[in-house]
């Protein structure tokens with residue numbers, strides 16, 4: 389199960405937004421000063437008892453690599469033992485603030501493949517290319533460090549001014565780096581900065597982090613209420629809070645954490661009262677509702693694939709917008725998700741080879757062929773006057789069944805021309821899979837011509853999602869609506 393689904397299931401099951409910082413940290417987890425120097429074996433027992441106390445009242449565990457490294461090679465063994473203590477249905481976040489030049493690839497492989505950790509924290513300052521090794525792991529996630537509550541960090545975070553601060557530019561920039569399922573934000577315990585981050589990134593999951601004393605301050609109503617008001621999204625969700633460590637030192641830690649969880653949930657319920665979007669406490673309804681395509685649609689918009697202004701389409705018509713899917717190949721983490729979305733459809737179809745319609749869909753067809761380990765061919769757009777002069781590139785046998793891949797269907801003419809070329813070479817084509825169906829009855833047109841169309845998204849779904857997420861105005865929404873009315877026959 390991927391990080392996000394595991395997290396949602398754990399939040400629902402334990403009705404909790406709490407995580408435990410599960411570290412061999414004397415300041416937070418030892419009982420008294422006599423125990424301040426614990427052996428590695430004693431730490432293992434102590435951390436095991438913390439897991440036992442909290443397993444039914446938290447939604448995840450966060451392990452800070454630094455505390456384990458500080459114990460030397462035995463600390464690394466302890467880390468591997470602690471990873472085994474945590475039930476597999478609770479996601480684990482490794483707090484490593486990673487993403488360094490040269491080592492991102494090997495570190496991503498270690499934590500996601502060898503340690504099988506679900507998510508990790510990363511530092512953003514090496515830029516997207518160093519984060520990409522983490523983002524391309526399907527089902528894994530990162531939390532980008534945005535702010536801490538460290539007083540001396542303010543001069544950097546709020547550079548050049550608190551209104552145009554660096555951390556908010558960072559939040560905006562990361563909107564294009566990964567979907568909300570892949571990329572969350574790590575934010576320090578200051579209600580005002582938290583509120584600004586939430587306003588700038590309403591869909592992102594926020595991992596709230598503080599030092600031991602800031603965590604313990606959450607016990608105070610006067611600290612907890614403003615933090616929740618600032619960090620929760622409009623459905624009373626989207627925020628992961630640390631369990632104050634003082635609760636884990638109590639004799640009945642489970643009861644203490646349960647009471648704290650219930651206090652948070654009471655405030656959350658009050659916060660969302662009157663919200664028409666979510667019945668938070670009815671078990672079968674809309675708890676952190678998972679809309680599989682929403683994130684992908686927002687991501688497409690954020691990376692500039694949907695633009696407004698008059699544009700000539702492939703068919704020669706002029707629309708007041710353009711869907712520019714050529715950009716996806718330059719953003720590997722988005723491209724991965726798009727290939728996965730196509731693959732889900734292809735898995736239900738029978739075919740011998742995959743064919744991409746040039747040029748736009750050749751990278752996607754290649755990605756699918758590699759992902760699904762199936763051979764690929766493509767019909768040329770124009771036949772070369774030199775070389776082999778072939779119409780169809782790649783190897784095939786007459787009579788084979790081909791699934792055709794295109795990115796967008798507007799009139800359907802491009803994809804049908806491509807399919808006809810394949811058929812003229814003795815291949816069978818029935819299924820056509822596209823990423824976006826523009827609407828206007830083009831699927832029926834395919835059917836009348838003997839093809840079965842399948843699509844990941846429709847333009848209507850895209851425009852509705854963007855409008856609901858406040859990405860586009862009602863006027864822009866109407867532009868889509870007018871151009872997608874059925875017209876084709």
Ligand SMILES: O=P(O)(O)OC[C@H]1O[C@H](OP(=O)(O)OP(=O)(O)O)[C@H](O)[C@@H]1O
Nearest residue numbers: 702703746747748797798799800801802
């Ligand atoms: O349904 P239609 O009206 O035919 O429009 C959709 C086609 O337009 C685009 O290709 P384009 O003609 O821009 O060529 P390219 O892929 O070579 O850029 C797109 O990749 C589709 O194949």
Ligand SMILES: O=C(O)c1cc(=O)[nH]c(=O)[nH]1
Nearest residue numbers: 701702710711712713748
């Ligand atoms: O290839 C595309 O992405 C594309 C082609 C086209 O004609 N119209 C559009 O919006 N996108």
